[in-house]
Amino acid sequence: MTAALTPGTSGRRPDPFAGHASPMGHGNMVRKEDARFLRGRGRFVDDIRLPGMLHGAVLRSPYAHARILSIDTGGAESHPKVRAVITGADLERRGMAWIPTLSHDVAAVLATDKVRYQGQEVAFVVAEDRYAARDALSLIEVEYEPLEPVIDAHRALAPDAPVIRDEIPGRTDNHIFDWEAGDAAATEAAFAAAEHVSSCEMLYPRVHPAPLETCGIVADLDPVSGRLVVYATAQAPHAHRALYSGIIGIPENRIRIISPDIGGGFGNKVAIYPGYLCAVIATSITGAPVKWTEDRSENLMSTSFARDFHMRGEIAATRDGRIQGLRVQVLADHGAFNGTSQPSKFPAGFFHIFTGSYSVPAAHCTVRGVYTNKAPGGVAYACSFRITEASYLVERLVDVLAFDLGLDAAEVRRRNLLRPEQFPYRCATGWEYDSGDYPRAFELALEMAGYDELRREQARGRRTRAETGEGTVMGIGLSFFTEAVGAGPRKDMDIGGFGMADAAELRVHPTGSAELRLSCMSQGQGHETTFAQIVSEELGISPDDIEVIEGDTDRTPFGLGTYGSRSTPVSGAAAVMAARKVRERARLVAAAMLEVSADDLVWDKGRFHVRGDRAAGVGIGEIALAAHSGLELPEGVEGQLDATCVYNPPNLTFPFGAYLCVVDVDPGTGQVTVRRFVAVDDCGVRINPAIVEGQVHGGLADGIGMALMEVMAFDTDGNHLGASFMDYLLPTSMECPSWELGKTVTPSPHHPIGAKGIGESATVGSPAAVVNAVLDAIGVRHADMPLTPAHVWSAIQGRPLRTDLAIG
Amino acid sequence: MRVTVTVNDQDYIRDVEPRLLLVHLLRDELGLTGTHWGCDTSNCGACTVWLDRVPVKSCTVLAVMASGSSVRTVEGLERRGGELDQLQVSFALCHGLQCGFCTPGMLMTARWLLDRLPDPSDVEIREAISGQTCRCTGYENIVRSIRHAAESERAAG
Numbered sequence: 001m002t003a004a005l006t007p008g009t010s011g012r013r014p015d016p017f018a019g020h021a022s023p024m025g026h027g028n029m030v031r032k033e034d035a036r037f038l039r040g041r042g043r044f045v046d047d048i049r050l051p052g053m054l055h056g057a058v059l060r061s062p063y064a065h066a067r068i069l070s071i072d073t074g075g076a077e078s079h080p081k082v083r084a085v086i087t088g089a090d091l092e093r094r095g096m097a098w099i100p101t102l103s104h105d106v107a108a109v110l111a112t113d114k115v116r117y118q119g120q121e122v123a124f125v126v127a128e129d130r131y132a133a134r135d136a137l138s139l140i141e142v143e144y145e146p147l148e149p150v151i152d153a154h155r156a157l158a159p160d161a162p163v164i165r166d167e168i169p170g171r172t173d174n175h176i177f178d179w180e181a182g183d184a185a186a187t188e189a190a191f192a193a194a195e196h197v198s199s200c201e202m203l204y205p206r207v208h209p210a211p212l213e214t215c216g217i218v219a220d221l222d223p224v225s226g227r228l229v230v231y232a233t234a235q236a237p238h239a240h241r242a243l244y245s246g247i248i249g250i251p252e253n254r255i256r257i258i259s260p261d262i263g264g265g266f267g268n269k270v271a272i273y274p275g276y277l278c279a280v281i282a283t284s285i286t287g288a289p290v291k292w293t294e295d296r297s298e299n300l301m302s303t304s305f306a307r308d309f310h311m312r313g314e315i316a317a318t319r320d321g322r323i324q325g326l327r328v329q330v331l332a333d334h335g336a337f338n339g340t341s342q343p344s345k346f347p348a349g350f351f352h353i354f355t356g357s358y359s360v361p362a363a364h365c366t367v368r369g370v371y372t373n374k375a376p377g378g379v380a381y382a383c384s385f386r387i388t389e390a391s392y393l394v395e396r397l398v399d400v401l402a403f404d405l406g407l408d409a410a411e412v413r414r415r416n417l418l419r420p421e422q423f424p425y426r427c428a429t430g431w432e433y434d435s436g437d438y439p440r441a442f443e444l445a446l447e448m449a450g451y452d453e454l455r456r457e458q459a460r461g462r463r464t465r466a467e468t469g470e471g472t473v474m475g476i477g478l479s480f481f482t483e484a485v486g487a488g489p490r491k492d493m494d495i496g497g498f499g500m501a502d503a504a505e506l507r508v509h510p511t512g513s514a515e516l517r518l519s520c521m522s523q524g525q526g527h528e529t530t531f532a533q534i535v536s537e538e539l540g541i542s543p544d545d546i547e548v549i550e551g552d553t554d555r556t557p558f559g560l561g562t563y564g565s566r567s568t569p570v571s572g573a574a575a576v577m578a579a580r581k582v583r584e585r586a587r588l589v590a591a592a593m594l595e596v597s598a599d600d601l602v603w604d605k606g607r608f609h610v611r612g613d614r615a616a617g618v619g620i621g622e623i624a625l626a627a628h629s630g631l632e633l634p635e636g637v638e639g640q641l642d643a644t645c646v647y648n649p650p651n652l653t654f655p656f657g658a659y660l661c662v663v664d665v666d667p668g669t670g671q672v673t674v675r676r677f678v679a680v681d682d683c684g685v686r687i688n689p690a691i692v693e694g695q696v697h698g699g700l701a702d703g704i705g706m707a708l709m710e711v712m713a714f715d716t717d718g719n720h721l722g723a724s725f726m727d728y729l730l731p732t733s734m735e736c737p738s739w740e741l742g743k744t745v746t747p748s749p750h751h752p753i754g755a756k757g758i759g760e761s762a763t764v765g766s767p768a769a770v771v772n773a774v775l776d777a778i779g780v781r782h783a784d785m786p787l788t789p790a791h792v793w794s795a796i797q798g799r800p801l802r803t804d805l806a807i808g
Numbered sequence: 809m810r811v812t813v814t815v816n817d818q819d820y821i822r823d824v825e826p827r828l829l830l831v832h833l834l835r836d837e838l839g840l841t842g843t844h845w846g847c848d849t850s851n852c853g854a855c856t857v858w859l860d861r862v863p864v865k866s867c868t869v870l871a872v873m874a875s876g877s878s879v880r881t882v883e884g885l886e887r888r889g890g891e892l893d894q895l896q897v898s899f900a901l902c903h904g905l906q907c908g909f910c911t912p913g914m915l916m917t918a919r920w921l922l923d924r925l926p927d928p929s930d931v932e933i934r935e936a937i938s939g940q941t942c943r944c945t946g947y948e949n950i951v952r953s954i955r956h957a958a959e960s961e962r963a964a965g
């Protein structure tokens with residue numbers, strides 16, 4: 001019935017999977033991290049208990065927009081278990097009430113003058129246990145003067161709209177930025193000359209990544225050494241250390257950030273949140289470690305949301321559906337502070353890749369960012385810095401074009417997809433796509449799905465329904481996406497002033513086992529396995545003998561962390577290059593050992609042998625031992641084989657894919673059932689195929705969630721209507737079909753092993769396929785996400801509702 | 809209030825506030841942090857444990873309600889001597905977990921399912937875990953893992 005636990009008895013794995021030998025190098029293997037998670041021995045932030053640890057809780061604003069008249073903390077302070085109460089006024093005295101964001105703005109840590117969104121942080125209580133800290137929140141009295149909130153982004157720039165950021169001297173409106181990309185004149189000319197123009201207004205609503213583990217921290221300042229240790233849900237530990245240092249004035253060498261196991265991130269755990277800073281301040285006030293774990297509604301109401309792009313797209317084409325130009329105007333709702341975590345030169349992220357996968361001669365976009373009385377954020381939820389919005393826009397527009405011209409959506413895509421000979425392809429807005437064979441992936445998806453037969457089935461179903469008036473209607477939705485992941489290069493891309501590069505340090509121990517220290521940070525992607533396999537492939541050391549270390553600034557090199565599908569493109573490349581340096585050093589040592597010239601050695605799966613004499617050789621383990629021994633080492637080898645690489649990517653990698661979704665819709669209720677989902681992904685060379693597929697599965701579920709269920713809507717008072725899992729609906733096992741995956745492999749020409757990122761592909765590509773399928777089923781030109789039964793039903797009635805606002 | 813509870817075959821006596829949730833008793837008082845917490849509204853199932861052999865959401869049970877009962881958590885899924893349950897093995901072999909946060913709850917529900925229904929259909933598996941959220945796997949490999957465990961257990965007799 002059960003598998004035997006045989007520590008260290010067969011093979012090298014000290015776990016029950018010893019019998020399942022790991023491959024040398026790339027391929028499927030049991031993940032190295034699984035043994036602890038399966039036994040409940042993961043170590044997440046909230047699992048950490050330090051001696052004398054106190055607990056924090058945050059008092060939040062019930063109003064979306066209100067002036068704070070007074071805060072009385074006396075009641076809370078007299079609670080017997082309360083050790084400290086911190087307000088904005090306390091922080092103001094320390095110069096920490098406001099902190100810089102990553103997008104050239106400032107954000108309040110604890111509100112001083114006004115609250116600007118519902119759920120904003122107002123005070124922080126530190127008590128002896130979780131429950132007492134919560135109790136004390138209700139003893140704080142805050143007097144508010146409610147102000148008119150700005151909830152609808154379209155109203156933010158009205159002349160009479162209240163000014164949200166009136167603390168900024170001279171500010172008289174809610175405008176943040178205007179940004180554009182592409183060639184306006186050329187695009188104008190393309191539209192003027194076009195045989196046909198289709199346009200469509202569409203909303204990519206505000207959604208939330210909602211990792212299953214919420215955000216949290218344990219902050220521990222040692223009053224004697226002055227050293228601060230922070231355990232936190234941090235996707236970018238090194239960036240966090242630098243930011244904490246800048247904000248609180250402790251030098252980096254006295255700050256240690258530890259990201260233990262992270263229970264999903266998806267971009268939610270990139271930013272530094274007020275609760276973290278309050279815990280850090282609280283440990284310095286109380287002299288005790290302070291834990292703060294947010295609850296689910298805090299997570300949904302106040303931490304980084306995603307999207308909220310109101311888009312008006314236009315597509316110019318010939319009458320037979322060949323695209324001549326694309327144009328889009330975006331109104332971007334950034335909430336009360338401009339706090340997106342993205343490369344600082346790109347206020348709309350990478351949205352300007354909106355020409356997608358098509359040959360588009362001319363394109364232009366403008367993006368206008370505005371403040372509203374909602375939480376800050378904007379880039380989160382596996383979006384690759386807003387490529388999700390771009391991909392949705394173009395894939396929806398192509399379907400609208402097909403709808404208007406009466407053409408088949410697959411045929412329109414076929415006529416416009418980039419051809420293999422166009423690569424490397426420079427698109428109209430300046431991106432250089434590294435590699436791709438789009439028609440191959442597209443045709444594979446159609447073939448896997450049986451597209452023609454599905455269309456025939458649809459036609460039959462429509463006839464039957466026309467005759468009987470009964471039954472569900474079936475829809476087929478397509479999308480073809482192109483991603484751009486693995487930022488930098490550092491000259492073009494920085495976060496908070498730090499160039500987007502990542503580092504790897506590889507140590508090879510005397511007996512040939514190794515450890516790889518990385519600046520990225522897994523949140524479930526399986527880095528301990530994938531990165532061990534990367535090094536294994538290069539050096540011929542078993543992945544079981546390679547320890548991957550990340551998430552601890554004391555033990556890893558500086559780098560920008562994991563988000564935007566960066567790990568394999570950037571850190572993966574760093575690991576390869578470090579391993580290759582080790583190999584070259586090993587060659588010199590092997591030459592000394594074998595007393596031959598280094599040029600006469602041939603590398604073969606973990607071993608150097610003399611050219612023409614396979615028997616005369618030494619393995620990497622022997623070489624490692626020699627490199628640590630008394631052997632006279634050749635010039636160029638100081639001793640040992642260890643190597644480091646800081647990898648500055650020459651370009652992003654451009655994974656892509658073709659998705660097809662089949663839905664059945666009940667026109668009487670608007671209920672959508674996803675019957676099938678076919679996903680063909682190309683992420684270049686796959687290191688661990690099972691992990692890649694797992695990433696795709698998760699992203700496809702996200703796509704179903706966003707297309708059909710997930711939205712953070714607000715009422716006109718600014719009340720958050722998606723503040724719990726009762727209201728913010730996530731897909732369960734019942735809404736997800738069994739995914740049908742396919743793949744093509746087009747290596748990246750500039751990545752050392754030809755790999756591209758995969759973490760966000762499916763989240764980027766899938767929502768459009770689901771929406772296109774639902775609209776295809778009901779024969780409606782456009783309706784906004786999420787296509788809940790109510791919205792589908794309204795769309796069928798010809799009266800689509802706004803999905804982001806509850807009016808009245 | 810005094811709670812006397814058996815967790816993973818070990819007896820514990822604790823004096824707790826009447827409002828203490830079972831999930832917090834397990835995690836904060838007994839140090840059994842394998843059981844996770846993920847929502848305020850009994851939706852996510854990260855906290856699923858067995859109470860007298862039936863899966864419950866431990867965020868929705870007061871610790872005092874468990875008094876006199878026996879609780880099993882993921883830490884108690886291994887057999888004596890540290891043998892892993894077949895489900896734990898199958899989840900690893902089928903890549904049924906990514907971040908691992910939902911995994912303990914999934915395992916407890918799946919074990920309960922297979923104890924009652926050794927040969928569940930995919931629909932039955934999906935229904936069994938439908939009260940539990942996973943944000944990483946899209947459920948596919950969780951379903952596959954549970955099916956793999958069922959097949960392995962049947963093959964082993």
Ligand code: FES
Nearest residue numbers: 846847852853867
């Ligand atoms: S924590 Fe118990 S159901 Fe979410």
Ligand code: FES
Nearest residue numbers: 906910942943944
């Ligand atoms: S594996 Fe991350 S929530 Fe399920």
